[in-house]
Amino acid sequence: MQSLVIVAHGSHLNPDSSTPTYDHADTIREADAFGEVRTGFWKEEPHLREVLRTVEGEEVYVVPLFISEGYFTEQVIPRELRLEGWDVDRWDSDGLSADQATLTATDTGQTVHYCGPVGTHEAMTDVLIRRAETVTDDPDVGDGFGLAVVGHGTERNENSAKAIEYHADRIRETDRFDEVTALYMDEDPEVDDVTDHFTATDVVVVPLFIADGFHTQEDIPEDMDLTDDYRTGYDVPATVDGHRIWYAGAVGTEPLLADVVLERAADAGADVGAAIERVRRTTAVAAGNR
Structure with missing residues (x-):
């Protein structure tokens, strides 16, 4: 067995x-x-x-x-x-x-x-795309949208950023989304400045984390100005600096x-x-x- x-x-x-x-x-x-x-x-x-x-x-x-x-x-x-x-x-x-x-x-x-x-694993690229489909409730999402793949980032483990860049590159190569960018919590380019990295009005943000927790439920929404206090919640999509941010939460869910x-x-x-x-x-x- x-x-x-x-x-x-x-x-x-x-x-x-x-x-x-x-x-x-x-x-x-x-x-x-x-x-x-x-x-x-x-x-x-x-x-x-x-x-x-x-x-x-x-x-x-x-x-x-x-x-x-x-x-x-x-x-x-x-x-x-x-x-x-x-x-x-x-x-x-x-x-x-x-x-x-x-x-x-x-x-x-x-x-x-x-x-x-x-x-x-290369199949994780499909999960990131599916996550974008799920949060927008659109199986064809892509045209007119930007996509941000968000990771923790750390100088202690250079491999932490490699996975983020790898999947961002693979999604970019599909030409499905207008723009695809890798962003981080603890290194540049930072997720705090998400709207600075996209010209598209609609941006899906997918954190490459296994589970929702402190970073994905509290830090990232506040860092992106979706809310001043995560405990009050936020809209999906939320409007920030003229962009609609579709925050998907942890990809692992x-x-x-x-x-x-x-x-x-x-x-x-x-x-x-x-x-x-x-x-x-x-x-x-x-x-x-x-």
């Missing part, structure tokens, strides 16, 4: 942090791609250190629900899963190309196919992300059959796209 484990950060402070992980696990479970689907977290239960012990299968595909390669995907997760012989060089990655490494979990003996994060998890596992050798197409059809209907 092949098993899937989706691993994520989780939070002791934000009870909604784990919601997307559970939702995507449920979607994949219903698609019957794996004998079992489990979830594990760094800051919640079941903990990463224990999650493989909840899995019955001897062959396990582990997919990190993280945006970029870095400390968690390269150090924390392999360490907590006790993956024997792990070395980041097994991925031979440039910060975007981590795919999979097959190792053994020392305490359970299971064969673990450890995958790269969902955030750097988009149901189509379940497809990226399946794609990661399939790239690592999992036999997912027609599950990917089933997930795409199911999530398209959920988004109002037929």
